[in-house]
Amino acid sequence: MDQVVAENGVQQVELLTAVNDDHGGVIVEMKEPMDSEVFLSRLRASISKWKLQGKKGVWIKLPVGLVNLVEPAVKEGFWYHHAEPHYLMLVYWIPETANTIPANATHRVGVGAIVMNDKKEEKSGKFQGTGVWKIPTGVVDEGEDIFAAAAREVKEETGVSDETDDVFVLHFLPICITDRSEMMGIYYFRSTAEFVEILAFRQFHKSFFDKSDLFFLCMLHPLSFDIQKQELEIEAAQWIPFEEYAAQPFTQKHSLFKYISEICLAKVERDYVGFTPLPITSFFDDRVSYLYLNNHDLSR
Amino acid sequence: MDQVVAENGVQQVELLTAVNDDHGGVIVEMKEPMDSEVFLSRLRASISKWKLQGKKGVWIKLPVGLVNLVEPAVKEGFWYHHAEPHYLMLVYWIPETANTIPANATHRVGVGAIVMNDKKEEKSGKFQGTGVWKIPTGVVDEGEDIFAAAAREVKEETGVSDETDDVFVLHFLPICITDRSEMMGIYYFRSTAEFVEILAFRQFHKSFFDKSDLFFLCMLHPLSFDIQKQELEIEAAQWIPFEEYAAQPFTQKHSLFKYISEICLAKVERDYVGFTPLPITSFFDDRVSYLYLNNHDLSR
Numbered sequence: 001m002d003q004v005v006a007e008n009g010v011q012q013v014e015l016l017t018a019v020n021d022d023h024g025g026v027i028v029e030m031k032e033p034m035d036s037e038v039f040l041s042r043l044r045a046s047i048s049k050w051k052l053q054g055k056k057g058v059w060i061k062l063p064v065g066l067v068n069l070v071e072p073a074v075k076e077g078f079w080y081h082h083a084e085p086h087y088l089m090l091v092y093w094i095p096e097t098a099n100t101i102p103a104n105a106t107h108r109v110g111v112g113a114i115v116m117n118d119k120k121e122e123k124s125g126k127f128q129g130t131g132v133w134k135i136p137t138g139v140v141d142e143g144e145d146i147f148a149a150a151a152r153e154v155k156e157e158t159g160v161s162d163e164t165d166d167v168f169v170l171h172f173l174p175i176c177i178t179d180r181s182e183m184m185g186i187y188y189f190r191s192t193a194e195f196v197e198i199l200a201f202r203q204f205h206k207s208f209f210d211k212s213d214l215f216f217l218c219m220l221h222p223l224s225f226d227i228q229k230q231e232l233e234i235e236a237a238q239w240i241p242f243e244e245y246a247a248q249p250f251t252q253k254h255s256l257f258k259y260i261s262e263i264c265l266a267k268v269e270r271d272y273v274g275f276t277p278l279p280i281t282s283f284f285d286d287r288v289s290y291l292y293l294n295n296h297d298l299s300r
Numbered sequence: 301m302d303q304v305v306a307e308n309g310v311q312q313v314e315l316l317t318a319v320n321d322d323h324g325g326v327i328v329e330m331k332e333p334m335d336s337e338v339f340l341s342r343l344r345a346s347i348s349k350w351k352l353q354g355k356k357g358v359w360i361k362l363p364v365g366l367v368n369l370v371e372p373a374v375k376e377g378f379w380y381h382h383a384e385p386h387y388l389m390l391v392y393w394i395p396e397t398a399n400t401i402p403a404n405a406t407h408r409v410g411v412g413a414i415v416m417n418d419k420k421e422e423k424s425g426k427f428q429g430t431g432v433w434k435i436p437t438g439v440v441d442e443g444e445d446i447f448a449a450a451a452r453e454v455k456e457e458t459g460v461s462d463e464t465d466d467v468f469v470l471h472f473l474p475i476c477i478t479d480r481s482e483m484m485g486i487y488y489f490r491s492t493a494e495f496v497e498i499l500a501f502r503q504f505h506k507s508f509f510d511k512s513d514l515f516f517l518c519m520l521h522p523l524s525f526d527i528q529k530q531e532l533e534i535e536a537a538q539w540i541p542f543e544e545y546a547a548q549p550f551t552q553k554h555s556l557f558k559y560i561s562e563i564c565l566a567k568v569e570r571d572y573v574g575f576t577p578l579p580i581t582s583f584f585d586d587r588v589s590y591l592y593l594n595n596h597d598l599s600r
Binding site for chain 2: 064067068070071074075079080081082083084085086087088089102103104105106107108109139140141142143145146199200201202203204205206207208209210211212214254255256259262263266270271272273274275278279280281282287289290291292293294297298300
């Protein structure tokens with residue numbers, strides 16, 4: 001190579017393969033292994049070209065297998081933008097102006113699902129006079145809608161899936177309600193449920209390192225429902241009156257649980273209204289997303 | 301060093317400095333530069349010790365200046381957890397069991413702020429008969445509460461701060477309402493405002509790469525308010541009736557904007573109720589976080 005360069009008097013360096021992004025920048029998605037020196041020379045030549053082209057942000061996505069290319073990129077002025085288990089995203093800003101690189105994700109999103117029979121079903125269903133509260137919880141997957149995550153968690157944690165009819169033990173205390181006299185206990189559940197609304201949500205900071213959590217308390221309506229007392233923990237499965245539940249030091253001390261029980265009571269007794277999802281189309285393309293709002297007040 | 305090792309017959313390797321986390325793991329926060337070979341040997345020795353101690357997750361935080369240590373860590377089995385401009389967080393799981401490493405953040409959180417005079421002020425204020433809608437938007441900073449971000453954005457974008465009395469041009473079309481006859485135009489605003497409630501929120505996927513956005517539409521009440529028509533763009537500043545605004549192809553086509561105007565109308569005419577923040581204490585410690593709920597329905 002050196003000889004070729006000498007003969008031509010011009011250095012022939014291949015450029016990195018890049019695609020344009022929607023904001024005047026380029027994205028380099030490295031896939032094949034590359035020697036770090038080769039990468040460095042190609043990166044330098046590519047940046048020179050992008051500079052001439054007036055490009056702004058430069059993104060380099062490095063799979064974990066190409067970890068040898070992290071150091072040369074950083075030494076050329078790239079910094080970390082975000083990382084997932086299988087890749088690291090680096091970014092660089094070419095113009096002299098302040099960069100408009102988008103912020104990194106700051107929040108994890110979780111859901112808690114309360115499954116409740118409505119009053120009519122309470123009076124006619126198998127468990128006459130009872131509405132049953134349960135709170136499976138979980139993390140919203142990347143790209144998953146909140147309402148979909150809530151329904152999935154109910155299905156997963158109550159053990160009803162397409163593959164199996166097994167019923168798993170629940171790792172929480174469901175609260176059961178008989179009109180105004182609420183009860184709680186530990187039960188087996190079988191349930192599939194449809195999303196009704198978001199009752200409330202909580203923002204909590206520094207949940208891990210400097211990241212925050214948003215936890216959405218969702219209400220669902222059971223489509224199928226079966227409940228069995230759990231034989232193994234019979235002691236914990238006794239019914240207790242709501243007043244006794246609410247008066248427990250645990251409930252009283254932790255305002256989150258106190259509010260949850262108050263919201264549930266307000267839902268049953270006073271038609272508490274939360275936010276329901278409505279599909280909306282994107283400003284930029286035809287993608288559907290969801291707007292959660294008080295549809296009761298909007299529609300009346 | 302080699303000679304000392306030979307005399308003792310035992311290799312003396314320093315260990316990495318680590319602190320315990322709350323989940324049976326350890327956190328190594330690297331601060332000083334280190335040769336990558338030295339780091340590798342200390343890392344191996346440290347992992348052996350942690351294994352004997354029954355430790356689970358191992359976190360290594362590497363500032364961008366110590367990029368030379370990324371490759372040895374990955375080659376020892378570490379993977380990326382998350383990254384910020386100034387550091388990379390790597391993680392490793394010692395036990396044979398499935399790892400319980402927490403998920404990475406998946407969402408950016410944004411706010412849009414509608415500042416509205418209440419009806420009484422509309423009739424007595426400087427702009428009699430007008431309630432004024434404006435929507436400054438912005439990203440919620442790491443560790444920032446949604447309601448605080450909304451108030452900050454209003455203050456920043458309307459140019460009223462402790463440092464300066466400058467008033468900046470707004471980069472959006474505020475909508476002004478005269479009872480049932482809504483208007484819009486481009487104006488200068490001076491305003492500080494207090495948070496009232498979250499009217500609605502939107503979840504939107506793949507907003508950048510695989511991350512999602514949560515956008516909270518907030519309503520604020522002006523504490524101070526001053527409005528001036530923007531001289532430079534006088535053409536755009538004309539008032540138009542709400543019906544004309546709502547009938548625009550732009551508004552009709554984009555359901556988000558349509559819903560926003562409908563929610564604003566419902567707020568003025570039919571007392572639409574959103575979610576307000578209530579302080580709650582943490583389950584684990586005394587830290588305060590906020591639960592957003594329909595306090596109107598909860599309190600009545």
